[in-house]
Amino acid sequence: MTRYRAAPAATLRIVLLDVLTLVYHRASGITHVVDSPVPEMIEVLGGVPLTLDETLAALAAVHDLIDPDRNALAARLDELVAAGLVEAV
């Protein structure tokens, strides 16, 4: 079962600008311009690694999910993994 873990908080500079959020990743030197739900996902994945379903549950616990769609969340996680902001472990 794949589990996901966000880059350590100390390696991220997160700046909220109007509707978009900037994430500077110190370990990679890359700036990511992200939209919701990315900052929220980074937050819930900051602790112990979670599975896809656990991530969905963790998000639902702190936010009102309008579209609690597993496939959509999987797509977001894939994007985060490709960007290196989340590691699949």
Next chain:
Amino acid sequence: MADENPQDSAPSAGEPRPSRRALMLGAASASAIVSIKPALAQTAGSVLNCEIPVPDPGRAGSYIDANGKVVPPGTKGAFPPAVRPFRGEDVKKAMNGGNLPGTSYDQSRAYTNYIRRLQRGTSGFTCFASLQMPRG
């Protein structure tokens, strides 16, 4: 370390970020991350492969008038929505005087005007913003 920059994640006074709020995971095909690449990148990469729908899905079915404004379906002189989203690369060419693929001259002008007026928060905005690559 993160706490050296308390201004970063802490919302500024006066606009506290609600702790619990509505969240959209978005369509599986949409993209929520654009990574900034070197302006002198060796690969064409994601920026030119990103997509801009005309109009954005929130106003699907609406027409686009010659000035790029979104108008009700069937408005006289306006153009129907584009069949499929345009690729960043095509938009870039159109901005420099070319035609968007599969469009007439006037239609392309109208769509390009729409794209030029894209506002933050609308679909395709990040893609459009990433296309602004002034080079000498």
Next chain:
Amino acid sequence: MSGALLAQMLRDPASVEALDASGWTGLLAAARAEQLIGTLAWRVEGLAMPEAARRVLEDARATVEQGRLVALWEAEMARRALAPAGMPVVLLKGTAFVAAGLSAGQGRQIGDLDILVPRERIEEAEAALIAAGWEWVKPDPYDDDYYRRWMHELPPLIHRERDRMIDVHHTILPLTARITPDAAALIDSGVALENGLLVLPPEGMVVHAAAHLFADGDLQGGLRNLWDIRCLTDEFGGTEFELKLAACAALHGLTREVERALRLSDHLFGEGADLTLADRLYVRRLLARDGWGRPTRKLTEFAFYLRGHWLRMPPLMLLQHLWTKWRKGYRPAG
């Protein structure tokens, strides 16, 4: 000659204090051209120098530091891509130096990521990297075929998002070279880092650097290579290390190259050494930079270009290769 000036300042950093404006100008130009400006910046830090020189070197230090982070990240992303396959992945050259925290990594400019994997698993590595976002740099059937048949690496791949190149090697010299190092033994000798990636042991690093310097190519950028060797032997030196190094060089058939590297390193950066006639030619080539950062001694350079190809290929193949390159418009840099 600014190449010689650069070597002198690396050997004896305090002597920069005697430089005048034109000396500094030539030194900085040569250091940039040899990709040693970050190294120079590290070496002369804290010494008295004109403000303008200090500023240029400070910027160079910041640049190599950022380059170090990016190189380590690229290695990490390659690790993530290749980890599921469970194959050994050895970091080479600059990335290995910084990953292992060696003095050779201080100020080192790092270009592409170089990794070594077992030959029988190279196609698996290729597939995993392509699935993780790497793509071919330039599709050219001749080069591609040439690489696959004769080279010691895959054609270069570039990551489409991060815009960084990776060279995937399965041995450290081309298959056409007359010397054939034992790649499997090199991989077996790998030392694991905390994240599971491997680096060569110090003697393996020296042997690889010497192979790269003398048995592969035209010595372009050779001064930096030789400096790497100097740092490694300084850091690990001693009788025990010398024995290991000699054994390692013998195992891979690179004794002559390693001995030459040590002589040149002593001559340029150390206490001096007895040079052979051939050594002197190498020194000439390694220091061929003028005060504008231009390569000098065109004839020596061209001779080494031919020699680089000679070492890699049997003569008939060399002729075919040069003919194909020539038709495609390649000319030795002039």
Next chain:
Amino acid sequence: MRHSTQLRIGPVGFRVGSDWRAPVALLDDLYRDYPPPQDDIPDFNVRLFAARFWRRWLRPSVQIGGDFVIPDAAPLPLAQGLLAAEMAMNLQMALGQRRYLLLHASAVERDGKALLMTGESGAGKSTLAALLMTRGWRLLGDEFVLLDPAAGMVHGFPRLISLKNEAIGVIEREAKGGRWGPLLEGTPKGAIRHLVPDVRSIAAMEQPATPALVLFPSFGFEGAEREVFPSECFVRLTQASTNYVTLGEAGFDALTGLVRGLPARAIDYPDTKTAIATVERLWGELA
């Protein structure tokens, strides 16, 4: 190199070497009011040379070289040697500048505050900057603006103003008594003529300014104007910078610091008169 000269533009020192006398003589004349590099040690070296030795004399063509080069840069005829020198200096900045966040933008200053203008080639940023200079603004630069990551101030880079095609005539009428380089016809970008910044802009080139407004002009459209929000401004400026990524966290700090709270507008303009009026109005609204 046979011929060489040194000069400083804003905070950046250059040494230019050439196989021919003419480009260096022209630089010496046009840049005569500029100081030498600090401590006589240049930040960058530029070389103008013949790709093959006979090209020094036979249909001489100028190859561009220096500390930082791009492969396959096309050579220029010797008559365009000044352009080659300018391009080579720009190239060093674009590829090698590490101290400042380099923005591909023009900028002018008034009362210690800077107006930045950035856009695609042809958006008119050089023309607008030159026009504003003739109307009492200090020119910070027509091509590059240098943002100091530590202080958040912008430093000028007032090299020769490079005007193209129709813009040459427009500015020739406005800049009375201006000093000009030769008219260079048939360059890769059409006709080009270089204007020396006015005495005041050169004399004050070491004084940085506080960024106060950024504009994204587009020429050739009906007059229009819209607010550009910080996130869009940020993304656009990363793409208008050649060294944003290389500067790492320092670049991130510099740019987030700049876009937060800095008013930004995209303006479309059909003619320069409209543009100047819009600029003056927006500037007036700042106070």
